[in-house]
Amino acid sequence: MINLHTLSVDDEPDIREIIDLSLGLDPLFRVRECPSGREALRDAIEWRPDLILLDVMMPVMDGLTTLAELRADRRTAMIPVVFMTARAQTHERERFKSLGAAGVIAKPFDPMQLPTQVRDCVSTGALPADDYLWRLNDAFAALSACRADLAQAHDRPTLGRIKDVAQTLSGTSRIYGFAGIGLEANALEEAAADDIAGRAAPMQVEHAIDRVLARIGTN
Amino acid sequence: MRPSPPRARTQRRSRPRPADDPPAAVVDLVAGDRAAAAPHAASEERFRLAVETCPNGMMMCDEAGTMVMVNSEVERLFGYRREELIGRSVDILVPERLRRQHLRHRDHFARHTERRPMGHNRDLMGLRKDGSEFPVEIGLNPIRTRDGIIVLSTIVDISERKRLERLKDEFVAMVSHELRTPLTSIAGSLGLLMGNAAGHLPDAAVRLLAIAHANSQRLVRLINDILDLQKIEAGQVVFHLKYLELRPLLEQTLEANRAFAHDFHVRIRLDEASDEGEVFADSDRLAQIITNLLSNAIKFSPLGGEVTVGVERRAEHVRVWVRDQGPGIPEEFKPRIFEKFAQADSSDARQKGGTGLGLSIVKQLIHQHGGKVGFEAAPGGGTIFYFELPSSAAQDRAGRKSAGAPILLCDNDAATSALLADALRRAGFSVEAAATAAAAQAHAADTPYAALLIDLTPPELDGISLARQLRALPPNAATPVIFFALNPEPCARLQFGALAVCDWLPKPTDRGQLVRVIHRAIADTGTPRPRVLHFEPDGELRRFLHETLRAHADIVSAESIDGAQRALANLVFDLAVVDLAQVGDAGLGLLKSLCDHGGHAITTLAFSADADPQVAQRVRSALTGSRLSLDRIVGIVRLVLAKHGGLAAARTEVA
Numbered sequence: 001m002i003n004l005h006t007l008s009v010d011d012e013p014d015i016r017e018i019i020d021l022s023l024g025l026d027p028l029f030r031v032r033e034c035p036s037g038r039e040a041l042r043d044a045i046e047w048r049p050d051l052i053l054l055d056v057m058m059p060v061m062d063g064l065t066t067l068a069e070l071r072a073d074r075r076t077a078m079i080p081v082v083f084m085t086a087r088a089q090t091h092e093r094e095r096f097k098s099l100g101a102a103g104v105i106a107k108p109f110d111p112m113q114l115p116t117q118v119r120d121c122v123s124t125g126a127l128p129a130d131d132y133l134w135r136l137n138d139a140f141a142a143l144s145a146c147r148a149d150l151a152q153a154h155d156r157p158t159l160g161r162i163k164d165v166a167q168t169l170s171g172t173s174r175i176y177g178f179a180g181i182g183l184e185a186n187a188l189e190e191a192a193a194d195d196i197a198g199r200a201a202p203m204q205v206e207h208a209i210d211r212v213l214a215r216i217g218t219n
Numbered sequence: 220m221r222p223s224p225p226r227a228r229t230q231r232r233s234r235p236r237p238a239d240d241p242p243a244a245v246v247d248l249v250a251g252d253r254a255a256a257a258p259h260a261a262s263e264e265r266f267r268l269a270v271e272t273c274p275n276g277m278m279m280c281d282e283a284g285t286m287v288m289v290n291s292e293v294e295r296l297f298g299y300r301r302e303e304l305i306g307r308s309v310d311i312l313v314p315e316r317l318r319r320q321h322l323r324h325r326d327h328f329a330r331h332t333e334r335r336p337m338g339h340n341r342d343l344m345g346l347r348k349d350g351s352e353f354p355v356e357i358g359l360n361p362i363r364t365r366d367g368i369i370v371l372s373t374i375v376d377i378s379e380r381k382r383l384e385r386l387k388d389e390f391v392a393m394v395s396h397e398l399r400t401p402l403t404s405i406a407g408s409l410g411l412l413m414g415n416a417a418g419h420l421p422d423a424a425v426r427l428l429a430i431a432h433a434n435s436q437r438l439v440r441l442i443n444d445i446l447d448l449q450k451i452e453a454g455q456v457v458f459h460l461k462y463l464e465l466r467p468l469l470e471q472t473l474e475a476n477r478a479f480a481h482d483f484h485v486r487i488r489l490d491e492a493s494d495e496g497e498v499f500a501d502s503d504r505l506a507q508i509i510t511n512l513l514s515n516a517i518k519f520s521p522l523g524g525e526v527t528v529g530v531e532r533r534a535e536h537v538r539v540w541v542r543d544q545g546p547g548i549p550e551e552f553k554p555r556i557f558e559k560f561a562q563a564d565s566s567d568a569r570q571k572g573g574t575g576l577g578l579s580i581v582k583q584l585i586h587q588h589g590g591k592v593g594f595e596a597a598p599g600g601g602t603i604f605y606f607e608l609p610s611s612a613a614q615d616r617a618g619r620k621s622a623g624a625p626i627l628l629c630d631n632d633a634a635t636s637a638l639l640a641d642a643l644r645r646a647g648f649s650v651e652a653a654a655t656a657a658a659a660q661a662h663a664a665d666t667p668y669a670a671l672l673i674d675l676t677p678p679e680l681d682g683i684s685l686a687r688q689l690r691a692l693p694p695n696a697a698t699p700v701i702f703f704a705l706n707p708e709p710c711a712r713l714q715f716g717a718l719a720v721c722d723w724l725p726k727p728t729d730r731g732q733l734v735r736v737i738h739r740a741i742a743d744t745g746t747p748r749p750r751v752l753h754f755e756p757d758g759e760l761r762r763f764l765h766e767t768l769r770a771h772a773d774i775v776s777a778e779s780i781d782g783a784q785r786a787l788a789n790l791v792f793d794l795a796v797v798d799l800a801q802v803g804d805a806g807l808g809l810l811k812s813l814c815d816h817g818g819h820a821i822t823t824l825a826f827s828a829d830a831d832p833q834v835a836q837r838v839r840s841a842l843t844g845s846r847l848s849l850d851r852i853v854g855i856v857r858l859v860l861a862k863h864g865g866l867a868a869a870r871t872e873v874a
Contacts, residue, residue, distance in 0.1 A: 012400060012403075012404065014404035014408075015400070015403050015404055015407070018403070018404060018407035018408060018411065021411055021416055022407070022411060022416075024416075025414075025416060057396050086395060086396045086399035086400055086403065094658075094661030094662075094664070094665075095657065095660075095661060097661070097664055097665065098660045098661050098663075098664035098665075098692070107399050107400070107403045108399055108402050108403040108406045108407060108439050109403070109407070110406075110410055111407045111410040111411045111414065111416070112410055112411070112413075112414040131759055134759075135759065168757065171760075171798075172757075172760060175760070175764075
């Protein structure tokens with residue numbers, strides 16, 4: 001079972017905990033909590049979530065600003081954002097959607113329904129598609145083999161194979177709604193390209209592979 | 220021209236008023252001239268004092284907009300001395316950016332002289348001598364004199380009112396957030412406990428939790444209802460009006476309330492004898508109305524009772540009724556039933572878990588839909604609540620047969636907007652009207668329109684940036700734009716870049732012309748589905764995208780470059796979606812073919828690792844380094860669908 005890595009951003013610790021417990025009822029979700037927009041930007045870059053649940057009214061940096069900054073950064077621009085708001089009036093809902101939000105969930109929410117509501121916001125609906133799971137399996141096997149090959153010989157053919165697998169994985173992950181895995185694969189693709197061009201740091205490709213393997217190998 | 224002598228005028232007034240005579244609100248000072256033959260100094264002085272000490276600004280202008288009289292409040296409001304104003308154009312009191320708009324108001328007023336507020340529903344601004352601006356409200360009152368029509372304006376500074384409105388909005392927003400936030404935690408925790416998220420609990424604990432949970436839910440509903448009602452009353456609710464079949468909506472709403480009815484041991488059903496009925500309404504709000512009536516009926520039904528819902532089509536309207544088998548409404552309560560927090564028995568709310576606001580929300584919403592709401596005793600006991608909405612007339616329906624082509628109409632003038640929307644609907648379009656840029660964007664972000672119809676009447680040249688913004692939204696990136704303007708010629712010379720302006724319409728427009736222009740712009744009748752070439756080496760992805768896209772277009776899938784080239788040689792395509800990420804140089808050959816497809820370029824969505832900017836420019840294409848999400852791809856295919864049919868192909872721009 002693959003997890004939808006979900007970053008839950010809310011300044012209220014109580015609400016964060018309820019979201020965590022509520023999404024915990026659905027095995028699809030793997031939740032990380034985050035107390036502010038500023039930290040959300042940092043976590044989104046580091047953790048590469050597939051989805052961000054974002055509170056709208058937060059002190060210092062509100063949800064809309066956070067969304068704008070996420071969109072402005074290449075490393076986070078593709079991650080779908082779902083707003084959680086206590087001000088879910090129709091016109092605001094529309095405005096959030098027009099700003100590119102994948103969905104808007106009104107507060108107070110029903111914690112028993114929240115997992116379904118969040119699933120509904122993710123692009124392909126009934127996640128995860130079997131097709132995609134097969135692809136992940138294939139990519140996992142291919143990258144594991146490449147990882148072993150790298151340990152033997154750090155050569156261009158292996159790096160080329162890694163780049164191809166990563167590129168395909170990155171594209172398919174986005175199409176199937178797993179933006180975070182797409183970002184991990186993208187990072188690996190870039191690392192392999194850098195390495196081929198002789199620009200990579202030592203072990204950069206290995207670390208990137210390990211991240212991808214860890215991400216899709218959680219079953 | 221000299222005015223008619225008083226005698227002629229008197230005669231004329233004794234006849235029935237001709238159609239083109241000015242409306243009654245025009246004060247006739249000429250008639251008063253006869254009395255002026257014996258001037259009354261004292262009464263004139265009283266009049267002068269009344270004007271002078273009036274707490275509102277008062278000003279008279281002639282037809283050219285030259286100020287001929289101002290009172291001291293005008294001096295105070297604008298910071299000018301009287302002698303600086305008299306004889307000058309009223310334009311100096313209007314901020315530069317609003318002058319042409321002001322001119323349009325004045326022009327319009329001169330042609331439709333009647334007493335009325337200026338710029339209803341618009342923000343009017345005054346300009347002080349020191350350059351500062353302040354919001355004003357202006358009333359216009361035409362007066363006919365020997366020297367032609369002069370206009371008496373009353374000017375009120377509404378800064379304070381605006382400030383209070385803003386404070387109230389902020390307060391409401393604050394309350395809704397501050398009350399809902401703790402409630403989210405309380406209701407959420409209780410919901411999780413009730414859902415056994417913390418394991419099974421003893422029965423006694425569950426009973427207590429149920430009480431706490433139900434009451435937290437009630438508080439949520441109460442806050443939502445209060446805020447909702449406040450918004451409806453303030454006229455801040457935007458209705459998305461569409462033609463709706465009532466029966467499916469009723470069935471859905473019944474279904475959604477079945478669990479609630481079950482809790483009260485009440486059955487709910489649709490009356491078999493219900494008519495088919497169609498109304499022009501906001502579907503979410505209509506569902507809210509029916510839900511409120513249903514929940515009311517359910518709460519007051521006896522155990523084992525039945526609530527019936529039905530539709531009855533009458534000559535001019537459609538009636539929807541909800542019948543219960545409850546105790547009926549006490550006589551003394553009947554007049555207050557739609558009032559806020561009105562309950563027949565003050566213990567009702569607590570017993571039934573209602574908010575006491577449901578019926579007043581129903582009433583407000585129905586009124587804003589142009590309908591009416593009422594109740595009557597049901598034969599054999601119980602009560603029937605009903606509402607009536609104007610039915611969409613039969614000939615109207617016939618006219619909408621060809622329907623569908625959705626048009627977004629952006630015009631902030633409520634009167635013209637309503638007229639145009641009506642004309643378009645009669646011509647068979649489905650119309651969404653947006654009075655503000657924000658509303659237009661909200662619509663255009665979700666719906667691919669067949670055409671964008673935008674008011675560009677100067678000085679609202681903002682219409683151009685609005686068009687750009689709307690076309691930056693994926694569903695409408697290639698939607699034809701039609702501007703209408705008071706005087707289109709100067710506008711037509713403006714530079715629009717890739718806006719694909721299809722046509723210009725003078726305003727006011729005659730219906731026939733409007734409809735012809737739109738048909739020409741969208742040209743979507745009778746043309747075949749667009750054909751899309753889809754090149755994707757990966758079999759699974761190819762099938763996946765094929766399944767997704769085939770609802771929108773005919774898809775020709777190719778798994779190899781050769782296959783794609785063969786398809787291109789034999790068929791005509793409207794769009795190509797090609798994945799060149801893995802094929803290297805071979806892909807360039809395909810791009811070249813797309814670039815010259817029987818003499819013209821095919822709009823192409825290409826995924827490519829190494830996008831050659833020169834090739835990219837030659838193919839009318841968007842090259843993107845990464846694959847897009849499914850939603851984006853579908854969006855792009857749909858926009859090609861929208862512009863399909865002879866319209867100049869707009870460049871597809873993809874981030």
